Each structure stands twice: as structure tokens, then as C-alpha cells.
Amino acid sequence: MFRPSAYVGRVMRIDPVRRQSVISLGSTLALTAIGFLSTMFFAHTVGPAILGAYFLFVAYYSVFNLIGDGGFGGAAVKRISEGVDQNAYFTAFVFLRVMLLVASVGLLLLLRPLLVDLTASGAFPWLLAALVVSVFTNVAANGVYGTGKVGINQIGNLIDTLVRIIIQVIAVILGYGIAGLAGGFVAGLIAYGLFTFRFLDLSPAPFGLPHLRSLFSFSVWTFLSSSGYLVFSYADTIMIGYFMTDVDVGIYRVALQLTSIATFVTLALHTTLFPKISYWGKQGELSQVEHAIARGFTYSLLLAVPVVFGGWLLGERLLYFFYGAAFSVGAGALAILLPVQIAHVFMFLQTMSLNALNRPQDSFRVTAIAVCANILLNMTLIPLYGITGAAMATLITMVLNATLAGRSLSRCIRVRVESRPVAKIILAALVMSAAVAAFSYIIPLRNVFVLLGAIALGGLAYMLVLLKLDRGIRDDLKDLAEGLGIPWPGML
Numbered sequence: 001m002f003r004p005s006a007y008v009g010r011v012m013r014i015d016p017v018r019r020q021s022v023i024s025l026g027s028t029l030a031l032t033a034i035g036f037l038s039t040m041f042f043a044h045t046v047g048p049a050i051l052g053a054y055f056l057f058v059a060y061y062s063v064f065n066l067i068g069d070g071g072f073g074g075a076a077v078k079r080i081s082e083g084v085d086q087n088a089y090f091t092a093f094v095f096l097r098v099m100l101l102v103a104s105v106g107l108l109l110l111l112r113p114l115l116v117d118l119t120a121s122g123a124f125p126w127l128l129a130a131l132v133v134s135v136f137t138n139v140a141a142n143g144v145y146g147t148g149k150v151g152i153n154q155i156g157n158l159i160d161t162l163v164r165i166i167i168q169v170i171a172v173i174l175g176y177g178i179a180g181l182a183g184g185f186v187a188g189l190i191a192y193g194l195f196t197f198r199f200l201d202l203s204p205a206p207f208g209l210p211h212l213r214s215l216f217s218f219s220v221w222t223f224l225s226s227s228g229y230l231v232f233s234y235a236d237t238i239m240i241g242y243f244m245t246d247v248d249v250g251i252y253r254v255a256l257q258l259t260s261i262a263t264f265v266t267l268a269l270h271t272t273l274f275p276k277i278s279y280w281g282k283q284g285e286l287s288q289v290e291h292a293i294a295r296g297f298t299y300s301l302l303l304a305v306p307v308v309f310g311g312w313l314l315g316e317r318l319l320y321f322f323y324g325a326a327f328s329v330g331a332g333a334l335a336i337l338l339p340v341q342i343a344h345v346f347m348f349l350q351t352m353s354l355n356a357l358n359r360p361q362d363s364f365r366v367t368a369i370a371v372c373a374n375i376l377l378n379m380t381l382i383p384l385y386g387i388t389g390a391a392m393a394t395l396i397t398m399v400l401n402a403t404l405a406g407r408s409l410s411r412c413i414r415v416r417v418e419s420r421p422v423a424k425i426i427l428a429a430l431v432m433s434a435a436v437a438a439f440s441y442i443i444p445l446r447n448v449f450v451l452l453g454a455i456a457l458g459g460l461a462y463m464l465v466l467l468k469l470d471r472g473i474r475d476d477l478k479d480l481a482e483g484l485g486i487p488w489p490g491m492l
Helices: 004-012 016-069 072-081 086-114 116-121 124-146 150-173 177-198 209-243 246-283 286-323 325-356 360-385 387-409 419-442 448-469 471-483
Strands: none
Touching: 016 086, 016 116, 016 124, 016 150, 016 177, 016 209, 016 246, 016 286, 016 325, 072 086, 072 124, 072 209, 072 246, 072 325, 086 124, 086 209, 116 124, 124 150, 124 177, 150 177, 209 246, 209 360, 209 387, 246 286, 246 325, 246 387, 286 325, 286 419, 286 448, 325 360, 325 387, 360 387, 419 448, 448 471
């Protein structure tokens, strides 16, 4: 008979890093699945124009929320995770966050006449509400994350997504359009903040200038680095909205979201590894950091490589059946955006490691170069090639950022890729591609059920070949499955 307490005890016996990685991976997988299904529903229900307006709302929220955070969120997590004066650093962060909210909202109101797309869609009041609510949510979430409660933070993210999407679906069915999508976004933030606040152990405490200086010294670089990452995330979206239409924004962002499934392992590892690498770096245990990053590359590519290969084969059909005929014109951009996610694996983990090792200035320098290139390329290529040009700009600059980040990180630790496991991943993905291509030739992909059959066949072929080729990956997955109480097939 299944006993929850016994199961929890079994899970808690798993190595802490691996256990937190599983929690992060499970939460990220759930978030990804929910996000994909909801976007498919919205794509079929409201179409690319309203969906594009919502994507612009999210882009502007991200920009002004970054201004309101000022990099102090990452700085607070770093200082709190070091275990010294945690309450004082937390209180200083709350003070700074409130001050910056006033600045970000004031700037937004000043720029309102220029934000034509945002005001025309009716999303501007919702953006103000989201920025105010984000203060409470960010304070609670960063406090919990800084004290090492990664699982709680991930569950909070899951609650945010669930609440947001449930309200959005109901609102869209009732005909509220962009107001329903933006209102659901705000509701999710509130739920996230309330949940994480329950597990916040930090409390107000006196702080002084040394605490503020310490946060400032780290926040300057994290703010600049975050600004660079934000450019990669949303500059293309905002520029497509400026040069083209909301419809083009919707098509492009849907194609980009479809490729993002390749990196949900990377996102889970990023969340788990940052506080661990921060601690190891503080203790001088650099060999632990080197091993963790190398394994992070391998397990990120474990999903990213087959997704890229499969996307090249099935991309147009995926857009057509999952999102609708109007979105299938984004297949060209999709093909270019897929390898972006391979570069994203290396960029994301390497810049995270630079920040965790207290070298945010290096992270900023390499990102700044790529950011300038990204803006120039977007301004040049979008008017010429539309959303395909935006995809080309993103690919070029992501590769540049990953390369420069690797060079900077290699100055303080040995950065390596586990060549044999990665080669076996690529070989298994090639076998998978051959199986999918043969299936598609024999049975044309004329409906969604045949498409799902091709995906299932490819996934099965990939896993069987990989687990037979690589004993290390197989043993890691087997140990993890047994630790979670999941039966492992005897044939493997």
C-alpha cells in the first residue's frame, strides 16, 4: 500500500543536489507543459493578434520589472545564500525594492505616450498593477530562494502558472481578450507571493551602509547582465512590434516558445545549481563546480539535441496542428530558433556560474558585447527579412555570448564538455531522426494523431539507443528512478 510518509522519506534520502534537481525538473516540466497547452488554446481561441498584444505586455513588464529590481534581487540571493547577516541583507533588499518601484512606475507613466501598442490594446493599467504586485512577490520569492529552499520556490512558480492560466482560460472563454490574459498574469503573481511568503523564515532586522554597499557592488553587475539577458529575451519581440504588427509578434513568439522545450532541463539546473555553486565557490571547492557544470551541459543537451533534430523534421506540422494554420508561416523562423537553444544551454549555465562565483562583472562584459550586436542585427534584419531576420539575429548573438562566456569562465575554472556522452547523445538523435523520417515517408503526417505517433516513435527510439550506448547516463537515470520509487524496465 502506498504510504506518503514512506515515499517522502525515500525521496529525502536522495543526494540533495540530485533531489533538488528532480524537484526543479518536475516543476519546470509541469510549467512547460501547462504553458504549451494554454498557448495552443489561446492561439486557436483569440488568434495571433491578441496573443501578440499579450506577448508585448509581458515584454514591457519584464523591462520595467527589471528596472524596479535593479539587480538587487540577484544580489540579495547571493548575499543571503552566503549565510552571513541574512536578515539584515533581506531588510536592505526590501527597502531598495520599494524605492525602485517608485522609479520604475514613474518612468512608465512618463513614457506612456510612446507606448502606443500597449495603450491601444488596453493593457497599460494591468502593467501598472503587475509592477506593484511584483514587489511583494519578488521579496518573498528571493528570500526563500536565498535560504536554499529551491523546491518551495519552484512550487511557487508552478502555483503562479496554474492560477494565471486557469483565470486566463476562464476570462478568454467569457470574451475578455487581452484584459483576461493580463489580469490572469497579475493573479498568478499574487498567488506566487502569498505561497512563498508562508515559508519565508527571514525577518526585519537593522541594516547599515556596509550591507547596502555590498548589495550595490553585486547588483550593478547583475543588473547589467540581466539587462543583457532581457535583450535576448524581448528586444526582438518589441522591435517586431515596432516594425511590423501584433500578428507577426504572435507568430514569432509562438515559434520561439515551441523551441523553448529544448531548455527546460537547463532552467531546472540553473535554479538548483546557483546557490550550490555560490557555496562551493565561497568554500574554495572549485572541483565540485567544474564537475557540476560539465554534468549540467550533458544533461541539458540530453533533451536539447533531440528536440532540435525533431523540430527540423516536424516543425511546420507542429505549428500547423498545435497552434493553427495562421502560425505555420513561422516555420522558417522556427528552424533558425531551434539551434539557438543549443547555444542557450552553454550561455545560460556559464553566465550563471560567473555570477555564482562572484564574477558578475565578467558576465556583464561578455553579455554587453552580444547585446550591442543583437540590437544592431535586429534593427538591420527585421525590416529586411521580418521574423526570420529576428531569428537570425538571435542565433548569431546567442552563439557569440556563449563563446565569450566560456572564455571568461575558463579563466577561473576548467570548463569542459563530456565529449563521449555528448557524442552518444548526438548519435542517438540521428537514429531518432532516421526513424521519424522513415515513419513520415510511409505514413504522411496529415492529422495530429499521426504527428503524435511520429513524436512518440522518435522519443522511444532516442531513449532506447541512448540508454544502450551510455552506461553512465543509464545508471544515473536508473538510480534516480529507484530513489523515486519508479520501476525500471528489466530490459534496460
